[in-house]
Amino acid sequence: MVEAFRPQNLIEALYILSENECTIIAGGTDLMVQRARGFALKPDFVFPLLFIEHLSELKQIYNNSNEIHIGACVILTDIMQNEIIPEIFKEMIGKMASPPTRNMATIGGNLCNASPAGDTLPYLYAVNAKAILQNANGVRTVPIEEFITGVKKTCLQKNEILTDIIIPDKKFDVNIYKRLGQRKGMSLTKVSLLGLADISKNRIRDIRIALGSIAPTIVRSSDIERKMINKSLDEIKQISYEISNQYDKLIKPIDDARSTAKYRKKVSLNLIKHFLENL
Amino acid sequence: MVIEFYLNNEKKKIDIDASARLLDVLRENFGLTSVKEGCGEGECGACVVLVNGRAMNTCMIPVASIMGKSIVTMEGYKHTDRYKAIETGFMEAGSVQCGFCTPGFVMATESLLNQNPNPTDDEIKEGLSGNLCRCTGYNMIIQGVRLAIEKGAGLW
Numbered sequence: 001m002v003e004a005f006r007p008q009n010l011i012e013a014l015y016i017l018s019e020n021e022c023t024i025i026a027g028g029t030d031l032m033v034q035r036a037r038g039f040a041l042k043p044d045f046v047f048p049l050l051f052i053e054h055l056s057e058l059k060q061i062y063n064n065s066n067e068i069h070i071g072a073c074v075i076l077t078d079i080m081q082n083e084i085i086p087e088i089f090k091e092m093i094g095k096m097a098s099p100p101t102r103n104m105a106t107i108g109g110n111l112c113n114a115s116p117a118g119d120t121l122p123y124l125y126a127v128n129a130k131a132i133l134q135n136a137n138g139v140r141t142v143p144i145e146e147f148i149t150g151v152k153k154t155c156l157q158k159n160e161i162l163t164d165i166i167i168p169d170k171k172f173d174v175n176i177y178k179r180l181g182q183r184k185g186m187s188l189t190k191v192s193l194l195g196l197a198d199i200s201k202n203r204i205r206d207i208r209i210a211l212g213s214i215a216p217t218i219v220r221s222s223d224i225e226r227k228m229i230n231k232s233l234d235e236i237k238q239i240s241y242e243i244s245n246q247y248d249k250l251i252k253p254i255d256d257a258r259s260t261a262k263y264r265k266k267v268s269l270n271l272i273k274h275f276l277e278n279l
Numbered sequence: 280m281v282i283e284f285y286l287n288n289e290k291k292k293i294d295i296d297a298s299a300r301l302l303d304v305l306r307e308n309f310g311l312t313s314v315k316e317g318c319g320e321g322e323c324g325a326c327v328v329l330v331n332g333r334a335m336n337t338c339m340i341p342v343a344s345i346m347g348k349s350i351v352t353m354e355g356y357k358h359t360d361r362y363k364a365i366e367t368g369f370m371e372a373g374s375v376q377c378g379f380c381t382p383g384f385v386m387a388t389e390s391l392l393n394q395n396p397n398p399t400d401d402e403i404k405e406g407l408s409g410n411l412c413r414c415t416g417y418n419m420i421i422q423g424v425r426l427a428i429e430k431g432a433g434l435w
Binding site for chain 1: 280296297298299300303306307316319320321322324327330333334335336338339340341343344346387390391405406408409410
């Protein structure tokens with residue numbers, strides 16, 4: 001029988017983690033499948049389990065000085081139904097998995113699983129989200145691109161819990177999200193693109209491009225984005241092919257069961273062009 | 280770990296491995312065989328039950344997560360007027376062929392109508408997108424949900 005902890009509050013959870021190496025489990029939608037052994041068999045967990053999904057400290061959504069705090073254990077359905085969450089993020093989450101899975105899966109779980117195909121991640125990278133990590137001794141804040149360090153890898157230490165995700169309380173003028181899967185429901189992403197932009201007087205004031213499932217982590221380039229600032233929409237259209245080509249080197253897809261590297265690369269570059277030509 | 284929860288409106292207590300799948304606990308420990316294992320990885324919806332009124336895949340729920348929560352399976356739900364409306368709708372539309380997926384579809388239908396009593400066809404498709412059926416081709420199930428909404432007017 002695997003040992004398990006079900007703390008009453010966050011402080012107790014952090015104390016347990018300071019004394020024990022645990023597998024932290026929230027909604028369970030990734031871990032229970034990854035550790036499954038088949039019909040009527042208990043999943044194969046190595047470390048004691050620490051259940052945190054029920055902790056009220058991790059289930060809040062609120063805004064505070066132009067930022068929105070989302071508790072790590074807020075389920076995807078509750079993010080979609082919360083009025084302070086930007087519409088584009090809700091749209092992206094609405095395309096994830098299926099309603100029963102979204103009733104269980106947490107945003108913190110999507111970060112900690114750190115899959116290249118994690119579908120909340122393009123948004124979190126595009127808006128420079130921050131992750132709040134706590135241990136029994138204190139708190140640290142980490143930018144999302146530093147939190148995720150590789151395929152299925154994060155900077156989370158053994159004694160830490162991801163407690164909050166912070167996004168800016170900001171809406172963009174242009175919001176485009178394209179996600180390719182084998183079908184609409186219940187499919188993992190082959191390629192995704194999130195494009196956000198602010199435009200005034202026909203010129204780009206802010207632009208963000210984040211691509212998912214086409215490299216070990218989400219691809220975003222502030223350098224390329226910066227070159228587009230203050231260009232007119234017509235200028236952008238003229239150089240859209242050139243810009244998409246600048247992403248070529250950053251896009252490092254793989255062949256897998258869902259798609260091929262060649263297809264993913266081609267579609268990614270086309271999606272970038274599509275976004276730039278339809279601002 | 281000792282888990283206390285409500286199962287079809289009755290208080291239950293069980294001492295069990297915290298990581299056991301709720302699917303197995305409901306079938307093996309409580310004999311509730313309406314809960315089916317299809318894929319075992321959250322893709323097919325055959326194991327869906329209601330947890331605090333929301334559809335969830337029991338193959339992915341470690342049993343410790345349901346502490347203090349209310350679980351409803353077909354065995355409990357079948358005594359409700361809402362179920363009667365869904366049953367009649369599904370029967371008249373031919374929504375059931377082999378029947379293996381049906382309990383999951385009924386639970387997902389309840390969860391959908393509880394959130395949205397008057398869904399469009401697209402909303403029905405989205406609401407049932409976590410359930411697979413290899414017999415009907417889905418049109419009859421969507422029709423069955425439409426009929427259930429008519430027959431159960433005012434229930435959701």
